Amino acid sequence: MAHICGPEVVKYACHCGLLRSISQLYFCRHCSKVRCSFCVCHEVDSIFCGKCSENIPSAEARVKKNRCSNCLVCPSCQQELWPRVAATKTSANPDEPKQVVKKMHYLLCQFCRWSSRDVGIPDQSSVTGFPDRENVYANRLQEVLDAYKAVVLAQKQAKENEKKKQRKKYLSYTDITGVTAAALRKRIGLPADRTHPLLKNKPKKPDNAVAVEEVDDLPEELFTEPVNLLEVTSVDQRLLYPEAQPVKMDKLFPVHKQLSIKRSLRCRACEHNVSKPEYNPNSVKFKIPLFAYYHIPDIRIVTVEPLRAGQTSELIIKFTNPTQHQTVVSFLEIALDEPEEPEIKEVEETMDSLNIQEKQHASLPSMTSTSQPSSLLSLGSHRQPMITIKPRQIFQTLNSTVEIPTSTFILPPRDDAAEFDDSGDTHNIQDDPKLVKWRKSNKAFIRLSVTPQEGLELKTEIVCGFAMKHLYTNTIFTQQPQKYEHKVKVFLTLGNLVGSE
Amino acid sequence: MPIYEASTEKLTVVLDIGAAFTKFGFSGEFSPRSIFRSEVYCKKTKKTRRIIDFETPEDLYDLLVEFIHKVYFKYALLSPKDRPIIVVESLLCPTLFRETLAKVLFVHYEVSTMLVLPSHLVAASSLPAETALVVDIGYKEGVVIPICYGMPIVQAWQALPIGSEAIHNNLRSLLTSNNTNIQNVTEKVIEDIKVKCCFVTKKYRAEQLGSSKPEITACPDVKYPLGGSDTIIVPGKCRERTFEVLYEEDNDHLCLSTMILDAILKVDMDLRQQLAENMLLIGGTTMIPGFKSRLKEELAKQLELDRYKTLKIQKFKFHTLPCKENYAAWLGAAIYGATELINMNGLSRENYLKDSHLPDWIDLKDTNRSL
Numbered sequence: 001m002a003h004i005c006g007p008e009v010v011k012y013a014c015h016c017g018l019l020r021s022i023s024q025l026y027f028c029r030h031c032s033k034v035r036c037s038f039c040v041c042h043e044v045d046s047i048f049c050g051k052c053s054e055n056i057p058s059a060e061a062r063v064k065k066n067r068c069s070n071c072l073v074c075p076s077c078q079q080e081l082w083p084r085v086a087a088t089k090t091s092a093n094p095d096e097p098k099q100v101v102k103k104m105h106y107l108l109c110q111f112c113r114w115s116s117r118d119v120g121i122p123d124q125s126s127v128t129g130f131p132d133r134e135n136v137y138a139n140r141l142q143e144v145l146d147a148y149k150a151v152v153l154a155q156k157q158a159k160e161n162e163k164k165k166q167r168k169k170y171l172s173y174t175d176i177t178g179v180t181a182a183a184l185r186k187r188i189g190l191p192a193d194r195t196h197p198l199l200k201n202k203p204k205k206p207d208n209a210v211a212v213e214e215v216d217d218l219p220e221e222l223f224t225e226p227v228n229l230l231e232v233t234s235v236d237q238r239l240l241y242p243e244a245q246p247v248k249m250d251k252l253f254p255v256h257k258q259l260s261i262k263r264s265l266r267c268r269a270c271e272h273n274v275s276k277p278e279y280n281p282n283s284v285k286f287k288i289p290l291f292a293y294y295h296i297p298d299i300r301i302v303t304v305e306p307l308r309a310g311q312t313s314e315l316i317i318k319f320t321n322p323t324q325h326q327t328v329v330s331f332l333e334i335a336l337d338e339p340e341e342p343e344i345k346e347v348e349e350t351m352d353s354l355n356i357q358e359k360q361h362a363s364l365p366s367m368t369s370t371s372q373p374s375s376l377l378s379l380g381s382h383r384q385p386m387i388t389i390k391p392r393q394i395f396q397t398l399n400s401t402v403e404i405p406t407s408t409f410i411l412p413p414r415d416d417a418a419e420f421d422d423s424g425d426t427h428n429i430q431d432d433p434k435l436v437k438w439r440k441s442n443k444a445f446i447r448l449s450v451t452p453q454e455g456l457e458l459k460t461e462i463v464c465g466f467a468m469k470h471l472y473t474n475t476i477f478t479q480q481p482q483k484y485e486h487k488v489k490v491f492l493t494l495g496n497l498v499g500s501e
Numbered sequence: 502m503p504i505y506e507a508s509t510e511k512l513t514v515v516l517d518i519g520a521a522f523t524k525f526g527f528s529g530e531f532s533p534r535s536i537f538r539s540e541v542y543c544k545k546t547k548k549t550r551r552i553i554d555f556e557t558p559e560d561l562y563d564l565l566v567e568f569i570h571k572v573y574f575k576y577a578l579l580s581p582k583d584r585p586i587i588v589v590e591s592l593l594c595p596t597l598f599r600e601t602l603a604k605v606l607f608v609h610y611e612v613s614t615m616l617v618l619p620s621h622l623v624a625a626s627s628l629p630a631e632t633a634l635v636v637d638i639g640y641k642e643g644v645v646i647p648i649c650y651g652m653p654i655v656q657a658w659q660a661l662p663i664g665s666e667a668i669h670n671n672l673r674s675l676l677t678s679n680n681t682n683i684q685n686v687t688e689k690v691i692e693d694i695k696v697k698c699c700f701v702t703k704k705y706r707a708e709q710l711g712s713s714k715p716e717i718t719a720c721p722d723v724k725y726p727l728g729g730s731d732t733i734i735v736p737g738k739c740r741e742r743t744f745e746v747l748y749e750e751d752n753d754h755l756c757l758s759t760m761i762l763d764a765i766l767k768v769d770m771d772l773r774q775q776l777a778e779n780m781l782l783i784g785g786t787t788m789i790p791g792f793k794s795r796l797k798e799e800l801a802k803q804l805e806l807d808r809y810k811t812l813k814i815q816k817f818k819f820h821t822l823p824c825k826e827n828y829a830a831w832l833g834a835a836i837y838g839a840t841e842l843i844n845m846n847g848l849s850r851e852n853y854l855k856d857s858h859l860p861d862w863i864d865l866k867d868t869n870r871s872l
Binding site: 038041042043044047058061062065066135137138140141144145147148149151152153155156159206208209210211212213215216217218222223224225226227229232234235239242243245258259261263 | 512522524529531532533534535536537566570573574575576577578579580582611626627628629630692693696697698700701702703706720721723725726778779780788790791793794797816817818819820821823824825827828832836837839840841842845
């Protein structure tokens with residue numbers, strides 16, 4: 001959508017104070033606020049391989065270390081590798097003249113012509129059967145890891161024992177008589193060993209690391225032999241395989257392709273999704289698309305007169321109503337210092353009523369099954385509340401003023417059929433002719449006057465801003481559409497200042 | 502342990518954010534999943550920006566938000582919310598950086614627990630060694646901190662701005678005599694030349710090549726192709742002398758070898774020989790061929806001087822890591838992370854939000870236990 005909405009000359013202020021173009025914003029219908037990618041909570045929705053477009057469940061991806069088991073990447077240029085078929089003729093029995101043609105595969109990079117034959121990987125009979133390398137230190141490190149686990153576990157148990165000892169108030173029988181616990185257990189016929197199972201099989205301590213005095217010397221031929229740059233790997237090639245980090249080209253091995261994800265976005269304030277993609281990796285559609293582009297009037301600059309310092313120029317902008325409901329747009333003076341106010345009063349009231357409705361919905365299951373608490377509700381309480389980030393101040397300086405019109409105008413609902421209807425404008429809308437220049441279906445062309453500040457230097461980029469108030473119809477609750485006024489700050493980059501006549 | 506716990510066990514991200522490269526992986530694994538540059542792409546200016554080049558604290562916050570997003574959604578493929586994270590940091594990490602990182606992780610990404618581990622200490626754990634002299638040479642600086650019986654001796658710390666940044670600058674200035682326009686070459690190209698052509702030479706060769714009339718011939722020149730049409734000529738002398746910036750004493754008579762010996766001087770007399778026999782080199786710069794043998798030569802030479810006569814060290818011994826040097830600290834943290842330690846010592850979100858502060862060894866509030 002970037003090519004439709006770009007270049008980014010019209011920017012909307014997100015609730016968190018960042019300026020974005022309308023294509024990068026979301027609109028949460030539940031709390032009626034504009035959100036951007038910075039102030040929503042990102043979540044991993046589905047994992048897939050970008051080459052074979054296969055969905056991989058998260059548990060499987062975890063086992064495969066977030067890499068596709070089928071697709072491989074060129075270790076030299078990081079492009080995808082393609083299997084090539086090489087037919088080799090092998091006779092199964094030397095007596096028989098008939099030869100069996102066997103299909104063998106090797107890997108080839110279509111970009112840098114690296115092939116698995118270059119580094120001596122034998123051809124494989126199956127496309128996916130290329131061998132992986134193992135960490136040479138794995139055994140040693142596992143020993144070390146087990147030892148550390150045991151140490152920390154012992155520490156933890158010591159701490160818990162300490163707590164138990166403090167709790168003990170009464171002298172035990174064994175303390176008075178001097179009979180040990182083990183002896184007592186033997187007498188009453190219990191098995192003697194009662195140590196904790198985790199303590200019992202203590203892993204053996206790994207051998208101490210040995211430091212050596214001798215170090216590898218530089219090979220003498222380094223001083224005399226010329227370097228072939230094609231044989232030495234670069235840093236990026238080395239880091240593609242962190243375990244081995246091969247220095248020479250002939251040690252490169254193909255790497256499994258890193259998987260990709262689809263993200264779903266969640267509003268931090270009300271925990272509703274604002275964007276959720278479809279599960280299929282081939283699909284570019286969304287299950288939940290609460291993009292601001294579908295809810296907030298789109299503003300585009302049509303024309304602007306040459307801008308001169310201190311002189312008023314005419315600015316024509318186009319408003320488009322993307323919703324199925326009629327809306328009324330009015331202009332307000334912009335106030336940059338004040339942070340985004342929580343909500344206007346009218347909205348608060350409607351929001352309160354929304355909350356009550358929500359509460360009723362939530363309490364319904366518990367009313368039907370009074371004997372046991374609803375599992376849904378108890379699950380909800382486990383979730384930790386999201387932390388809302390304080391909105392920051394809008395970082396944008398304005399160097400021109402817009403004369404704020406007092407009158408308002410109406411934007412009719414979007415009607416896809418009207419695009420093909422040439423019968424003309426049949427809306428009987430009483431417009432202020434000073435404000436509305438022309439209108440067609442759900443679009444209106446609005447005339448504003450802009451005055452750049454005095455004393456600005458030539459070629460200064462002129463930015464103006466105003467607050468747009470529009471009537472928003474919320475259709476999320478089917479009983480009756482809620483109508484309230486939504487306010488958003490808009491910034492227009494109008495171009496550079498030109499000289500006087 | 503119940504069986505179902507194995508499947509619901511939370512994956513713990515282990516992150517080592519370096520000045521040049523970030524090491525990322527999961528706890529309990531023996532190599533990082535990926536190592537990538539610590540930089541983010543800025544959409545507004547269409548440029549890649551390194552994290553260390555931040556301008557203001559707010560700028561750092563935004564950069565880290567973008568960077569952690571990349572870590573989780575490009576590499577980890579996990580939602581960060583309500584999951585633990587382990588962060589490896591140097592003991593000399595600036596307060597602003599660690600506090601901002603904690604704020605990003607707890608407030609923006611809402612991680613459940615954060616465990617911060619000191620890089621020098623955990624690096625020794627993969628050996629395992631309780632006592633080691635850990636020399637970490639990264640991008641910005643080289644830091645030496647002795648570890649004695651599992652305890653970092655912070656008062657003996659030594660740091661010098663000798664990392665790969667200094668090496669790159671040195672290489673660039675060495676190349677200027679043979680090549681015009683070298684100042685405009687990006688640092689990535691300089692880094693590539695360093696990695697592909699340069700090495701740490703022997704001490705006598707370095708001294709000879711440094712003099713006006715060398716008696717030896719330098720190693721062959723290399724023609725490095727640049728951008729398809731240009732070539733950079735890398736002279737042999739330059740290939741051998743690139744790393745001299747680590748070993749040449751600066752105006753304060755400090756260099757890599759004196760830094761190590763000064764650190765040993767500052768610890769207790771009984772521990773000195775033990776530390777010298779447990780040297781551990783970590784950080785990407787120490788992977789250059791010839792680094793260890795040259796360091797040994799230099800240390801032996803320094804010991805003969807009056808400055809270090811009191812040390813009475815006979816020999817130096819070096820540990821060989823069970824991994825590559827550049828992710829040694831990460832590996833140690835991954836081993837720590839596989840234990841129960843994160844549940845015992847980690848900082849939970851509730852505790853962080855109480856006073857918005859990450860405990861630090863330098864802060865009396867966090868370290869004073871007797872009161």
